[in-house]
Amino acid sequence: MHKTEHILETRDFILSKTNYRPTVGLILGSGLGTLADEIENSVVIPYSEIPHFAKSEAVGHANELVIGELKGQAVVAMKGRFHYYEGFTLDEVTFPVRVMKALGVEKLIVTNACGAVNTSFNPGDLMLITDHINLVGTNPLIGPNNPELGTRFPDVSEVYNKELRSLALNVAAKQDLKLQQGVYAWWSGPSYETPAEIRMIRTLGADSVGMSTVPEAIVAVHGSMKVLGISCLTNMACGILDQPLNHEEVIEVASMVRTKFVNLVKGILEEM
Numbered sequence: 001m002h003k004t005e006h007i008l009e010t011r012d013f014i015l016s017k018t019n020y021r022p023t024v025g026l027i028l029g030s031g032l033g034t035l036a037d038e039i040e041n042s043v044v045i046p047y048s049e050i051p052h053f054a055k056s057e058a059v060g061h062a063n064e065l066v067i068g069e070l071k072g073q074a075v076v077a078m079k080g081r082f083h084y085y086e087g088f089t090l091d092e093v094t095f096p097v098r099v100m101k102a103l104g105v106e107k108l109i110v111t112n113a114c115g116a117v118n119t120s121f122n123p124g125d126l127m128l129i130t131d132h133i134n135l136v137g138t139n140p141l142i143g144p145n146n147p148e149l150g151t152r153f154p155d156v157s158e159v160y161n162k163e164l165r166s167l168a169l170n171v172a173a174k175q176d177l178k179l180q181q182g183v184y185a186w187w188s189g190p191s192y193e194t195p196a197e198i199r200m201i202r203t204l205g206a207d208s209v210g211m212s213t214v215p216e217a218i219v220a221v222h223g224s225m226k227v228l229g230i231s232c233l234t235n236m237a238c239g240i241l242d243q244p245l246n247h248e249e250v251i252e253v254a255s256m257v258r259t260k261f262v263n264l265v266k267g268i269l270e271e272m
């Protein structure tokens, strides 16, 4: 359970570092952190300096909170996130979402690099997350509920906000950008999936699979935030192509699609 006093202590620490009062939060996944470099008049705070923040070691992540302005919005961005597979508790993984809410963030854009399970998708595609499937058999809200943060049994019938999704689709259309849509399955990792597991995940109804995003989205909805999820499909999931998977390919493809990803998110911010 997240303690209110910890959240407020961290909030006050961050507010002491910037005059911005962010209303939009960004969680930037593997290889997608460069968007944070475009934030103007930014204050950059290493996670190591932030009270109650864990310290991430994931490759392809920086570990900095960046606060400033982007396309007219006051934003707070996580350049680097915490993953369950790194051994963090789900409280540690999702604590930054609580802090964003306490800072005044009402809209959260969560991004990730993930594998394409739907064979009509291609590496390099961007995918708007329409819903998620939690395959990890645990939940960030397990444990005592802090009623100051949200209800005991939150509704998750619309985790990925319909209005924000249609806004994203409109922006993609204006940019003549092919934006896939699909369901994201959370697989703990750190091993990728076997071919049999990908066949199972497809049978269960998922279009993509990754190692993040779902815990953050659940906590955001628990805190009544509006969530938009955008995935960068960096590879065909295991077993679809006759080749092994590796993280270097994930980072390489994410950097190849960086421009269209950054332009999409900036376009969305402009219209939020």
Ligand SMILES: O=P(O)(O)O[C@@H]1C[C@H](O)[C@@H](CO)O1
Pocket: 028, 029, 030, 031, 058, 081, 083, 111, 112, 113, 114, 189, 210, 211, 212, 213, 246, 247, 250
């Ligand atoms: O933070 P995301 O979900 O983008 O990072 C994914 C999951 C692992 O960290 C890594 C696997 O290649 O990319």
Ligand SMILES: Nc1nc2[nH]cnc2c(=O)[nH]1
Pocket: 113, 114, 115, 116, 187, 189, 191, 192, 193, 209, 210, 211, 234, 235, 236, 237, 238, 245, 250
């Ligand atoms: N679980 C999982 N995470 C990923 N992140 C990037 N690609 C993949 C993948 O194929 N599977």
